[in-house]
Amino acid sequence: MNEQDLFYVLALQKVELVGDIVAKKLINHIGNAQDVFKAKPSHLSSIDGVGAILIQNLKNEAVFKKAEKELKFITDNKIQTAFFQDDNYPEKLKHCIDGPVLLFTSGNINLNKRKIISIVGTRQITPQGTEFCKKLIADLGPLDPIIVSGFAYGVDIVAHQAAIENNLQTIGVVAHGLNQIYPSAHKKYVAKMEENGGFMTEFWSSSNPDKENFVRRNRIVAGMSEATIVIESADKGGSLITANMANDYNRDVFAVPGRITDKYSQGCNTLIKIQKANLLTSAADLIYMLNWDIEEKPKAIQKQLFVSLDNDEQKIYDFLQKNGKELLDIIAIQCDFPIFKISRILLNMELKGVVRPLPGKLFEAI
Known part of the structure; x- marks a missing residue:
């Protein structure tokens, strides 16, 4: 995406009543973000979900000043962008209706692979959870998957570190702009993260890690991956929200079972019990369920002769x-x-x- 196109996409993001779904609908219908601002009201009003107030909001020139400021931050800090129509945008996220219209990235992210998994869980990871997470990623190492998580305390940072230790690409999807690191205690991991993958966000540099941003962040974690794995979770928490989002996106979900008396196994056990997650006890379970280890096609089943298809x-x-x-x-x-x-x-x-x-x-x- 060239700088001019990026400028108008940024401006469109700041138009009131224009979220990701509407922005993508406008761009797909009109052709590009710049032409959205130039389109006649009669043309815009023919688009489902576009009303008179939104059309009036498109005339607010203040959005261009905001876009100009953010564009300067992007260029000054060499931030990379991924537009929802571009090849460098996560392929599976393209199929999520509410996926971000634009992503910002830093580091050396390369998504030209199909094996992408998300690993999430409690911030209060136990020694057993840590051991399982590290072994799981080490055992998956020969398949070279990309490990996605949220760069938070607990399961997230253990997953990122294990990926780095096994020379795997890892991506931290964060709930704020790329002008800051949250939690600040994780600044020491930034260089290694960007060397072995990097960071991804939909949020501008003006965005702080507010509570509501983490829920929005979770849909990227769930949507861009082939499967979401919950290592440990209490009966409530962000990882369960991510698992539910993955189910909504028709993705595979896996959960590690634990003793019914263990606080940070309750969420996982519930996901398995209500059949919202497959039981995961080893890398072999994941490899089999995702069809990663099938090198030979099963013997062909005899097809019915003269079968009739509609x-x-x-x-x-x-x-x-x-x-x-x-x-x-x-x-x-x-x-x-x-x-x-x-x-x-x-x-x-x-x-x-x-x-x-x-x-x-x-x-x-x-």
Whole structure:
């Protein structure tokens, strides 16, 4: 994204009543952020969710002064940006309707991999939780995943450190601008973090680590990853919010079980009990469920002769034949079906013997 385009995206973010969903809708409909400000009211009013007050707000020139100030901070500090339409934007986050329109990053982040997992949990991590987290990441090391967390106390910083110790890329998603570090006690980890990955945020340099920002931050953690792992959690906490968001995004969620009397196992045990998380006891569980260790295709199941497919089934079958095994949500997006409908169609196709399900919500044509 060039500097001019970035300027207008920043300005659009400061228009009252324009959040991420509306901003992306405006840009997708009009073409770019600059043209949104130039668009005729009659054109804007034809867009769903855009009313007269929002159109009037687009005329407020104060947003350009704010954008100019933030752009100077970005250029002076060599902050990198990821626009939701760009290739360097997290691929899975593109499929989240409420994903940020713009991300700011620092360090050496490279997302050209599919293996991205988030590890979250209590800030009061126990010795058992620390040991499990370190062993899990070490055992996953040969698969070279990117480890995402929130750079907070407890599980977060243990996960980041374990990733660095195993030469894995790690990303700290923070709830404030990149002009500061929170908690300040973690400043000592910044250099290693940026050498082995870096930091990511949607917040401007004017944003402080306010309580509500952490909930917004959690949707990035959940949305950009293939799976979210809860190491330890009490019966309430931010990690449970992240797990629920991951479920809403149709991502895999894993939780480490513990004794029912342990305070920081209660949240994990509940997630497993209400079937909002898969039970995780080792790296092998994760590898199997995410289909990371399948090198050979299972023996083909004999397909029914002269099987009859309707138009929807044929569309999906042709897509899988061309692209190989693919995630459920990707099939839905590429074939233009809602998730609830694609699940029913795939089940019918499985019964007809033309597709097979694989671990990790993958499907392939037979």
